[in-house]
Amino acid sequence: MGSYNNVHRVIKRLQGKKKKQEAQHSDSSHNDSLSPNLEENVTAIKQILGNSPDVRIRSITIPLTKNKKIKAVVLSIDGIIDQQAIREHVIRPLKEEPIDDVGELLDAIQQRIYINEVTVTKALKESLPKVLKGNTLLLVDGLTEGLLINASKYESRSIEESEAEQTIQGARDGFIESLQVNISLIRQRIADPHLHFETFEIGEITRTTVVIGYMSHIVDDALVERVRTRLQDIKVDSIESSGDIEQHIEDHPYSIFPTIGNTERPDVAVSALLDGRVIILINGTPVCLYVPYLFIESLKNVEDYHSRPYYTSLIRIIRFFAFVISTTFPAIYMAALNFHKEMIPSDMIVPVVQAREAVPFPLTLEIIITIIMFEVIREAGVRLPQHIGAAFSIVGALILGEVAVAAGLFGAPTIIIVSISFIAAFVITPITDVTALLRLLFFIGSSLFGAYGLFVMLLAILTHMVSLTSLGVPYMSPLSPFYLRDLKDTIVKFPKRWLTHRPQSIPNKKPKKVESLPETGGKQ
Known part of the structure; x- marks a missing residue:
């Protein structure tokens, strides 16, 4: 009987708390409403x-x-x-x-x-x-x-070309910090009722306006729903830049590889829309995000689609080799000099060894110090005012490199190898930060185990890249999984007449994008 009374007392207490909470909620909602006074x-x-x-x-x-x-x-x-x-x-x-x-x-x-x-x-x-x-x-x-x-009216800067994505033959306008202006720049290029925009308000404090855009008759509905759900699931105090959105919605937030693309050019955003992608515009930033983003796009440039396909193909091949050189050159030099001297041609081995004799540091420490020194110079050149930074990057590297070699602190071959590695990275600016990290990872493997360590690191990185996805789309498409048709616009670029379909790598509802073209008589 006593236990029954205790249970009854607990139930009554819970019911009282519930009524009190409801009354408080009612009072708060009443206080929230406008008063007639x-x-x-x-x-x-x-x-x-x-x-x-x-x-x-x-x-x-x-x-x-x-x-x-x-x-x-x-x-x-x-x-x-x-x-x-x-x-x-x-x-x-x-x-x-x-x-x-x-x-x-x-x-x-x-x-x-x-x-x-x-x-x-x-x-x-x-x-x-x-x-x-x-x-x-x-x-x-x-x-x-x-x-x-x-009747809002925000102050905004004028529309001008993006400094980070300049082109010779392309358009000269770029996104600015005004969301309304950025949407209008896209509307100017796509006068189609299938272009849809959806608005979200993210951030409990900042209440930042975020807009997604897509072509409803082209884009895969599952992709749109995936983007929409992830944006709705963001519960944070503030959204300050496009980088916040990027890191909150990407599939692999701990990977060194970017799986969400970004651009400041309206024509690039329009091209992404017409391929079946989803773009993300954030109020207060000139950067437009787009998904999915594939690794092969790091080797492409907006200028590629305004130039003849033959020179474009040559430049893309050069970019690919620049990526390999930038990430592996110091590691190969380390492996050859410390573990596999038979790799060095006989005519070169004597000058290389003589250059190393006067250097007081071990080769591993010498290369690490040189890499850090170049990173410091590059970062200083980026952060300084534009008219000072460019001159400092060039003059600072030349003076420091020459003085270091003359003083016997570093060997000339080391300076040359690291310099080539850094210069090659500037050819592939979308993933410059990735090349810097890969350069260190490959060098660490090579300094510990020689060529064997380098190949193990290469295998580990390739395995990681194949496992990545960009909002559910394989990051290494069209190479893995393999899509033969998409190879027309990867390392090499085929003539425009051959590119009649949208990429299979990007899920879409309308594969064909070219219905017919004028006859040219079959002339070569």
Whole structure:
């Protein structure tokens, strides 16, 4: 009997807690709604937003019929709204002629406002974040509803070519920090109703606007749903750049290889859309992300699609060998000199050995110090102002290298090998950071076990690359898995007439992209 009473007491206590929580929730939702008392709403706004100098609360008087008047408040954030539009299209129409208050007063006020995007709101706490993003809130005394008026106007820089992705024959415009402008740059190039955009708001504090874009009749629906789900699952305080989104949604966040592409060029983003990819635009950054992204695209450049296929194929082959040279040259030099001297031609071995005799450091330490020195010079050249950085990168490397060799601190062959390795990395700028890490990994394996260690590291990296995916799409496509048709636009590029289908590596619903071309008589 006693145990029964105890259980009954616990149940009653739980029911009491539940009722209390429901009452608290009801009170909080009630406090969140707008009050019919205008002064109470203004006081609540000041308590939430504080005394910030950019918060503008303007009191106005709206004339009604029969010589009546009613008080109202216009809340906006200075600097992110079009003040002239608010004066000309909101305040002036409301004050010029009396408003008939026989019917719904809020509807009559809304009809007087000459701005298209006006929405009705009932909750104060839900309205204030929208005010902070460029909306204007109109509150009227005696009404429990307000109007959110979109008259935002952000300062932005002019459209100009991206410094990181310059081209000779391509377009000269680039994305900027304004999301609306970036969407318009894509709309200018794709006048098709199948181009769809979806908006997300991510970040509990920053409430950053993120937009995904895709061609609904081309893109694979599963890919869109995958991107949409991952963006919705991001629950963080802030999103500050495209890199935050990239690291939150990628399949392999701990890999050194980037599996999400990025660009500052609208034409590259449009090309990605037409291939069946999904693009991601973030408000406040000029970088557009796109998925899926394949490794082979690191060897491509936007200029490739504006040039003849023969020279483009040659340059792509050079880029591939530049990637191999950049990552393996120091490791091969280390293996040859310390483990496999038979690899060095007989005419070269005497000068190389003589150059090493005066050096006080072991070969491993010498190469590591040289690599670090070049990395420091490269980083300093990037971080310094542009007109100083370029000169510093060239002059600093030359002077340090020459002085180090003259002083006998480093051997000339070491400086040459590391220099070639670094210069080759600049040919493949999308993965320069990856080549720097691979260079060290391969060198460590080579310094420990010679050529055997180098090949083991190569095998491990290739195995890792084959296992990667980009939003579910194999990262090493079209090589693994193998798609013969896609080889027309990989290491070599075939003529445009041969590229009649979209890549099989990218899932899509419309494989064919060229229906017919004019006859040329079969001339070669």
